[in-house]
Amino acid sequence: MEDLSQKTMIQTRGIVAFEIEITEVQATKKTSQNRDDFKDKDIIAELEKRGGNKSVTLASEMKKCPQ
Numbered sequence: 001m002e003d004l005s006q007k008t009m010i011q012t013r014g015i016v017a018f019e020i021e022i023t024e025v026q027a028t029k030k031t032s033q034n035r036d037d038f039k040d041k042d043i044i045a046e047l048e049k050r051g052g053n054k055s056v057t058l059a060s061e062m063k064k065c066p067q
Helices: 006-012 037-050 053-064
Strands: none
Touching: 037 053
């Protein structure tokens, strides 16, 4: 700390440490926005038709999300 300028040392007085206890985690999944229910159903159907592990998994997850 001795190598810091006087200006920097003055600025360090404004640093405040604090601790936050996390009591709850809220998460959401989002793949896109501004789509209606019909578009989501079309996308799910196309993903299922495409096949493949990733496409089917994404379609399955999209079905779980409220419309």
